[in-house]
Amino acid sequence: MTSLLNTTFCGVEFENPLILPSGIITEIPAHKKAEDAGAGGVTLKSFTVQPREGHSLPRIIKYDHGFLNSVGLRNAGIEKGKEAVKEYFLHARVPTIVSVFATNVKDFVQLLETFAPLHPAMIELNLSCPNVEDEFGKPTGDEVESAARVVREAKKIVRNIPLIAKLSPNLPTIVDIAKTCEAEGINGLSAINTVGPGMVIDIKTKKPVLGHLKGGVSGPGIFPIAVAKIYDLYEAVKVPILGMGGVTSWQNAVEIMMAGASLVGVGSAVYSKGYGVFEEIKAGMIKYMEENGVGSVQEMVGIAHQR
Numbered sequence: 001m002t003s004l005l006n007t008t009f010c011g012v013e014f015e016n017p018l019i020l021p022s023g024i025i026t027e028i029p030a031h032k033k034a035e036d037a038g039a040g041g042v043t044l045k046s047f048t049v050q051p052r053e054g055h056s057l058p059r060i061i062k063y064d065h066g067f068l069n070s071v072g073l074r075n076a077g078i079e080k081g082k083e084a085v086k087e088y089f090l091h092a093r094v095p096t097i098v099s100v101f102a103t104n105v106k107d108f109v110q111l112l113e114t115f116a117p118l119h120p121a122m123i124e125l126n127l128s129c130p131n132v133e134d135e136f137g138k139p140t141g142d143e144v145e146s147a148a149r150v151v152r153e154a155k156k157i158v159r160n161i162p163l164i165a166k167l168s169p170n171l172p173t174i175v176d177i178a179k180t181c182e183a184e185g186i187n188g189l190s191a192i193n194t195v196g197p198g199m200v201i202d203i204k205t206k207k208p209v210l211g212h213l214k215g216g217v218s219g220p221g222i223f224p225i226a227v228a229k230i231y232d233l234y235e236a237v238k239v240p241i242l243g244m245g246g247v248t249s250w251q252n253a254v255e256i257m258m259a260g261a262s263l264v265g266v267g268s269a270v271y272s273k274g275y276g277v278f279e280e281i282k283a284g285m286i287k288y289m290e291e292n293g294v295g296s297v298q299e300m301v302g303i304a305h306q307r
């Protein structure tokens with residue numbers, strides 16, 4: 001059924017532009033909840049080569065304007081992960097994106113060789129996770145050249161599966177990394193990952209609340225940062241952008257599309273509003289489009305750039 005919300009991204013068709021971003025749900029089978037709730041697409045939690053327990057509890061906390069998390073890439077690793085993804089794909093009804101994280105090209109290659117044969121709708125290279133820097137060293141995306149090497153090698157493995165790079169807002173080089181990824185043949189970008197790290201101290205216990213002390217900030221507090229980064233990326237590259245960071249309402253979704261996002265990630269809003277947020281945003285977007293004579297979501301992408 002065609003609707004105002006139908007769209008395509010990197011050649012993949014989406015019934016609506018709302019995507020569950022990586023990591024909002026941890027366990028693979030549970031990602032189905034977002035699909036059942038009306039998300040147009042789902043990104044699975046980032047996989048690393050080895051299984052990871054994640055950081056000490058608590059890993060996700062709420063603050064006045066969103067959330068902080070230091071999940072620390074808790075995931076099953078490739079061996080168990082591959083089986084879980086295979087099983088998930090048997091029943092997936094919307095395009096599913098596999099996300100992979102590594103700090104060196106060799107591990108990225110191993111991850112892609114594991115997951116590409118399962119034919120996900122797209123593969124997202126997480127070049128940006130901020131919570132594991134102390135263990136892994138600097139994220140690969142920190143260095144324009146290492147991002148280029150990852151994309152170059154990845155393209156050889158994924159062949160016709162669209163490859164997108166997830167970028168961090170915390171690097172002043174975000175636009176340079178985006179341009180470099182594009183020059184190496186990336187098909188799309190995904191931004192932004194969490195902002196920070198941030199910290200919350202409980203004034204009663206006089207201690208940081210997160211088990212890992214600091215964590216990435218997500219939710220409404222980062223929305224204007226997301227809009228600005230998407231705006232900058234849209235000016236700099238031609239590949240489409242999956243935009244996210246604090247989108248909580250249909251107004252936010254329309255705004256981030258106007259900044260340049262073709263798809264819209266709705267992550268932390270699931271924590272604050274529940275899974276009904278997908279239907280709520282879709283209904284609001286349709287009403288807005290009908291009232292304003294917008295014939296398709298693509299018409300809104302990047303219109304804030306027209307001067």
Ligand SMILES: Cc1cc2nc3c(=O)[nH]c(=O)nc-3n(C[C@H](O)[C@H](O)[C@H](O)COP(=O)(O)O)c2cc1C
Nearest residue numbers: 021022023046069126192193218219245246267268
């Ligand atoms: C608990 C949690 C875990 C996350 N884990 C990942 C992850 O594994 N990989 C990744 O690329 N992004 C991860 N993210 C970042 C989100 O995908 C998203 O980029 C960020 O939260 C901003 O969007 P939001 O404000 O809508 O949540 C995580 C975010 C949260 C809140």
